[in-house]
Structures are given as structure tokens and as C-alpha cells.
Amino acid sequence: MQSAAASYVSLADLKTSHNVLATPAEVPAHAGCGTSGGEGKASCGTSDGPDDMPADVWNKVKNHPCYSEEAHHHYARMHVAVAPACNIQCNYCNRKYDCSNESRPGVVSQKLTPEQAVKKVVAVASEIPQMTVLGIAGPGDSLASPKKTFETFRMLQEQAPDIKLCLSTNGLALPGLVDEICKYNIDHVTITINMVDPEVGAKIYPWIFWDHKRITGVEAATILHQQQMLGLEMLTARGVLTKINSVLIPGINDEHLIEVNREVKKRGAFLHNIMPLISEAEHGTVFGLTGQRGPTAQELKAVQDACMGGANLMRHCRQCRADAVGLLGEDRSEEFTLDKIEEMEVVYDLDRRRSYQDRVEAERQAQHAAKVEALAATQGAGAADDIKVLVAVATTGGGRVNQHFGHADEFQIFEVSAGEALFVGHRRVDLYCQGGYGEDEQLPSIVNAINDCHAVLVSKIGACPRDELKTAGIEPVDSYVDEFIEKAALSWFADYTGRVARGETEHKVRGDASIRQGAFTAVA
Amino acid sequence: MSLKIIADLCTGCSACEPECPNEAISEKKSTFIINPDKCTECEGDYDTPQCVAVCPVDHCILPLAA
Numbered sequence: 009m010q011s012a013a014a015s016y017v018s019l020a021d022l023k024t025s026h027n028v029l030a031t032p033a034e035v036p037a038h039a040g041c042g043t044s045g046g047e048g049k050a051s052c053g054t055s056d057g058p059d060d061m062p063a064d065v066w067n068k069v070k071n072h073p074c075y076s077e078e079a080h081h082h083y084a085r086m087h088v089a090v091a092p093a094c095n096i097q098c099n100y101c102n103r104k105y106d107c108s109n110e111s112r113p114g115v116v117s118q119k120l121t122p123e124q125a126v127k128k129v130v131a132v133a134s135e136i137p138q139m140t141v142l143g144i145a146g147p148g149d150s151l152a153s154p155k156k157t158f159e160t161f162r163m164l165q166e167q168a169p170d171i172k173l174c175l176s177t178n179g180l181a182l183p184g185l186v187d188e189i190c191k192y193n194i195d196h197v198t199i200t201i202n203m204v205d206p207e208v209g210a211k212i213y214p215w216i217f218w219d220h221k222r223i224t225g226v227e228a229a230t231i232l233h234q235q236q237m238l239g240l241e242m243l244t245a246r247g248v249l250t251k252i253n254s255v256l257i258p259g260i261n262d263e264h265l266i267e268v269n270r271e272v273k274k275r276g277a278f279l280h281n282i283m284p285l286i287s288e289a290e291h292g293t294v295f296g297l298t299g300q301r302g303p304t305a306q307e308l309k310a311v312q313d314a315c316m317g318g319a320n321l322m323r324h325c326r327q328c329r330a331d332a333v334g335l336l337g338e339d340r341s342e343e344f345t346l347d348k349i350e351e352m353e354v355v356y357d358l359d360r361r362r363s364y365q366d367r368v369e370a371e372r373q374a375q376h377a378a379k380v381e382a383l384a385a386t387q388g389a390g391a392a393d394d395i396k397v398l399v400a401v402a403t404t405g406g407g408r409v410n411q412h413f414g415h416a417d418e419f420q421i422f423e424v425s426a427g428e429a430l431f432v433g434h435r436r437v438d439l440y441c442q443g444g445y446g447e448d449e450q451l452p453s454i455v456n457a458i459n460d461c462h463a464v465l466v467s468k469i470g471a472c473p474r475d476e477l478k479t480a481g482i483e484p485v486d487s488y489v490d491e492f493i494e495k496a497a498l499s500w501f502a503d504y505t506g507r508v509a510r511g512e513t514e515h516k517v518r519g520d521a522s523i524r525q526g527a528f529t530a531v532a
Numbered sequence: 533m534s535l536k537i538i539a540d541l542c543t544g545c546s547a548c549e550p551e552c553p554n555e556a557i558s559e560k561k562s563t564f565i566i567n568p569d570k571c572t573e574c575e576g577d578y579d580t581p582q583c584v585a586v587c588p589v590d591h592c593i594l595p596l597a598a
Contacts, residue, residue: 093547094588103543103588119544119562148545155550220551220578222585 065278068195068249071140071365072172073336075196075249075279077324077431081405082372083365085141086132086333086341088125089118090160091153092146095180096216096232099294100255100285103147122160124346126167130356131349132333133168136340137364139333143174145198151181154188161192168356172196176253180216180232182239190246197243198251198281199236203261204271206230211260214294237275244276251279251322256303257295258285262311269315280315281322284308284523305521306460309432323433379407382495395505395515396425397462399497400435400482409488409496413469414440419458422497426505429497436524440473453524455480460521462504465496481516534568534596535581541592548583548593557583568596 061069073080094103120128133139142164144150150157161173175189176198189197203209209229216228223231243250252272254265261268269280285302287295294300303311312321326336334340400419402411417439423430435457438450451473458464463483467490474484483504488496507513534556537548542563549557549564554577556570566583573595574581584593 092543092545093550093586094545095547095586097588103545104541148547152547153550217547217586220582220585221580 065249068172069278071369072174072196073141074143074174074198074251074322074325077322078372078376080324080336081407082138082368083141084136084139084333084335085143086129086139087143087145087328088120088128088160089147090120090122090125090156091144091150092119092148093152094148094178095152095218096149096178096228097214098178099212099214099300100257100287102292102294102296104292118346120346122156122163125160126163127354128344128346128349129164129171130168131352131354132344133171133361134354134356135343135352136334137361138368139171140365141172141174141196143176143196143198145176149178149181150175151177151185154181154185158188158192161194165192170358170361174198176200177239178232179236179239180218181235183235183242186239186242186246186248189243189248194248196249196251198253199240200253200255201236201240201268201272202255202257203229203264204233204237204268205264206233208261208264209233212255212257237271240272240275240277249278250276251281252277253281253283253325255285256282256308256311258301258303258307260300262303262307265311266314279320279322281325282308282312282315283325283327286327302523305433305435305457305523307520308523312432323431326434326436375407379492379494382492383498394425395508396423397501397504398422398432398460398518399424399429399500400458400461400464401493401497402464402466403493407492407494408490409465409493410467410490413464413466413473413484416440416466419464420493421458421461422493424497424501426501427498429494429501435521438524451476455482456522457524458482458521460518462518463500465493465500481518533573533575534571535566535573535583535593536568536596537564537566537583538592538594539563539565541589543589545588547586547588551582551586553577553582566593566596571596 069075069079071079071083073083073085129142144157144160157175164171164173173192173194174196175194177200179199179201182197182199202212206226206229209232210226213229213232215222215224216232217223218228218231240250240252252268254261254268256262256265265282272280285295285300287293287300287302289296289299312323315321324336328336328339332339332341333344399422401409401422402413402416403409403420404411416437418434418436420431421433421435423432437454437457440450440454454473455477459480459482461482463485464477465485465488468486469477469484477484485500488499491499504513508515537557544559544562544564546559546564549559552571553574554570554572556567557564558567581593587593
């Protein structure tokens, strides 16, 4: 564990060195919904609903796919790349790389002017009525080009007043722009915070551009850290919901992120999203070139688990592109290139959007109620047992086990123990079934991606992958078709522990799994 | 005296444009160029040329005809 406390800049230091804080950074009662959630509640990024937080907070997150795990199955978001300039350099980022087949944060294929961006947003909102959130998320830093960012928000508020606005930033320029952020009713801000110890920061950030100078090393990281903490406090004081993104870099900030989690929670962060480093030599990033590896699935989970009880964790992040369009996990940006938008007849029909969203909301509530009912029936069924396993699930949505193994491009991962099935993340895989035939070459990579799981719940699975999975020690399960995932997982678990108790199955500890590099692209 | 942006290296990120005290930088075909008649290499304004300090790509901005 890093000794972050020694070099940590205290709140008091920040306040004396900056007079910009108009009001003391009191943490509002609602901040950090884990504190208001029920006993043992893991995270509002997973499944917290209206019962777990005050009504005003619920209204802010209920249709924001990044802030509510449940919402992300129903509501879509889009990003527009209007602010490509950046004021810092990160070792996991390479600004030269831009390829439409490649997907990770910061990558886009088309830069937009604010006018083009607004046109695109209005076109997408008309075509996809469940698109409720517009974010400015790079490439670059949204607040390094405040004019372009806020001009986009201003125009959008006039033309599409129902769309939620959000932005993400490294935080360097944040304190000076909090007033502007509040002026445009931006009630969701993501800050990327990878450290609270400048010694750690110096290994992640080679330089910052600050006060007309390029500053390097610990001095640079110290300034960045102070600005990040001050900006977070100011947003909290104004009631803006914040999500903290942290890139997990093995050997550099892995254990340190527990300290980060503690510090951001203290300052009122609503959600904490711990993401794996994406690092390949061909990306041309410093980390890619030095061979800095990303974490394994279990390394990522270990840090996330260690942070439970701190700031709430977001577990459903797909690390999308900075110009992604659609539901998380899908990208429809190819349908909305500038050329295509030019040809579209766009009518912004607010009433149509509202009535569509009402239907989405009704469907979502029905699903939620059915799930609660199904789960209540399962409660107490599990015998007291200390076994805890991971289960992979193939689903097309609706919270049910309803996807063919070969059609899954990602699996939802649940941690199952007696009486509880907890969503802990996603694993992206390459499609096994392509054009009706199973691709046997893909199978080992799928096994690698879910190798830490004891079972995979699917609606159907072919004979060949079934055997391969069994050989690898993963049980293929197709007997819970269309059941709610948690219920299916708990039922399978009861069956499994029963078999273990009767000596029919030997319970073994699973190995680690690898995280597929890169997020979802439209054309895989 | 003036600086020059190597077009092949420029990512078109626009970070340099607003930093120039002489408004010498403008966009041309998705990358940026420096007007040599306006560029002073920031002499008299700053200790170091601002565009060089903010540019994310090493060796992208160099002295003209050096």
C-alpha cells in the first residue's frame, strides 16, 4: 500500500490556497448513495432504485445509462467530439491514433464543430427516442476548450431541452469552470482521478500545461491533484453528481486506488468507476510501448471488491469511444456520420420522445417488479454455505437468461453465494457463432474471458462448445431459459451446492480470466 | 523568426490555436498552420513558445527553415 497520507494535500490546505470555493465543501446528505442504501448494499451502479436514494437524486440518475446500471439497459447516450484539445499528457493515451476499427476511450473518427455536433445530437435524438444523455468526453479534455464545449451545451439547451448534459474532464481546469457548468444545468460530471499521491501521479502523467508553462514530474501531479480535489468539492457543494473514473494500472496505482476511493467518497463522489488499463504496443501509448500490461479480470475485481463500502462502484462501464452513439455496449455512430445527417429530414418531436420514454419507463418498472417478485420466491432457499462462485450469463436484455452462447458478444458476470447473486461486471468476447457456424478458433478466447467462472447460463449452446467448456471446468447451463438472471443464478447455485454436498461434484477454485482489449465497436 | 507545424505529425487537436498570443495559428485541411509573418516564437510574451509547450506530439512544432 502506498503511503498516500504523507504527501496528501489536506482539505484545509486547499481552501487556504484557493479562494474560489464560495461555500464550504459540505457533503450533502444524499452524496454517495451507498450510505443510504440498505445493509450490505454493494453499489448504486448496480441496482439501486428509487427506494435507495432521495427523489431528486433518483430523478437525475434514473435515465442516465452511466449512472444507473438498470437504466443502461433501457436508455441510450451519445458523445460528441467537439473539444479535441487537451491540457495534460497521460501515459495511457496517444493522440495520434485514430482508427474506426479500434475502440477505446479517447478515440474518434470525426471531429465536429459545435454547430455540427448539435445537428448530430438532434438527428440522433429524433431517430433514437430513448437517447436521453449527451456527453462531451474527449478526445482531449472538455474543459481545455471551454468555449466549444459550452457553446455546444448552450445551443443544445435551446433545441433539445429534455436531453441531459454531462461532461468528463481530467479536472485540471475544473475549479475555474464550475460556475459555467452549473449555468448550463449540467448535473453529471465525470472526473478521471488515477491518484491522490503526486508520487504515483508522476508515473502516470509526464506533463501538464499550466499557467502558460509545461510542468513535469511530481510538481505537475501535485497541481493536477489539488485541482481535481478542489473541483470535486466544489461540484459536490453545488449538488452536481460526480462519477470518478480511475484507470487501474498494475504495479502503479492498483492498491493505491483504494485510497483514491476513500478520498473521493469523502468529498461526495456519487460513483467510482475503476476501469482496466487498455494497453497494446500498436496503440503507440507510452504504456503500450514500455510493455505496461493491463490487469487480469481477477486483479480488477480484487480492487473493485476492496472498494466496496466506499464510494459506490460502477461495474457496467464498457469503456466506449468518445463518439459512441446508442445503448452502452452498442455503437451506432456509423449511422450518423456528417454526410448521412446532411441527408436526414430531422424534426425534433419532444412529445413523441416523451411518450416513447414513458413506455420505456413502464416496461422497465414492470421488469423490475417481476424481478423483485421472482427473487422473493428464491430468498432463503440457499443453504448456509461459504461457497462463493462467479457465473457468466448470456443475455440480450430484460434481465433474463435469453441468449444463445454463440450469439453473445459479452457475458454478464454475477457473483453468487447462498441467497445473493450480485452483478459484478461484463466480459467482452469475440462472437463464437458467425453466419450460422461456430468458429472453433474463437472458443479458447471465450474460455479465457470467463475462465474464473464456474458456470455459464445460456438459452442454448451447441455440442462442441459445450464439451470444450466442460473440459475447461466451466459448466454450461441451459435449463433456466428466459428466467430472471438472479433467480436462475441462485437456482443453479442451490443445485450446485447440493451436488457438492452429495459428493457428486467436487468444488474447485477457478483460475483467473483475461480482459479483452478494447471496447465495443459497431463492426466487430 | 517563426515556428512551423509539421503537418504529418499534427493531430489537428487544436490545443495550440487559442494559446498563441499573436493569433498566428489557424486550421487548414484538418491540421493547423502558423502564419510566419505573425509568429514571434512568443518572445516578449512568454518564456517558451506556447504552441510547443501545449502540443501533445513531440517534435511537431519546429523553428522554420532551421
